[in-house]
Amino acid sequence: MGWLDSLKHRARQLKQHTLTVYFAARDPRTPLLVRLLALLVAAYALSPIDLIPDFIPVIGYLDDLLLIPLGLALVVKLTPPEVLNSAREQAQQAADKPVSYGAAAFILLIWLLLAWLLVRWIGAWVGAD
Known part of the structure; x- marks a missing residue:
């Protein structure tokens, strides 16, 4: 497996984790603070404003490569297991839907x-x- 295949695999995993966090944040069984953290992580991931601007070589993407995965991991860790399992199933179903x-x-x-x-x-x- 080459580096491009590895990169594609990681991108699919990140998409899967993002979908899982999205569905977990929408579940009423998820604690309010975890929902807010999930919202902040998603907002930062989608925001054009970064802590370190992307045009700064190497360091510019460092915050994206560290903060977003760490934020997703924290949300997953703080989410109740039964909610997380349900969210993973929903994310898998959403990912398996055909693309139009x-x-x-x-x-x-x-x-x-x-x-x-x-x-x-x-x-x-x-x-x-």
């Missing part, structure tokens, strides 16, 4: 159309000055 490439292509076309319209609007606005 047609729907993805349609959404991509909408985004491209919106980007094209935005560029035209900005061009007309700048040209009007």
Whole structure:
């Protein structure tokens, strides 16, 4: 197994853990503080603002490579086992669902159309000055 296969495997594992934490956070049996921690980890993972900006070589991605997995691990550790088992089952079912490439292509076309319209609007606005 090459480094690319290993990287793909790790990415699938991270996706699986993220889905598990998502479903655990939505479960009413999960303690409130754990739910809040899960929300913070997800918000940080999706936020464009980092503690260390990504444009700083090497160190910029270090916070993403450490904080997000550590946050996910902490949420998993603090989640009650019965909730975690249920969340893992839900995450597995969600991951096993087929991917709709047609729907993805349609959404991509909408985004491209919106980007094209935005560029035209900005061009007309700048040209009007």
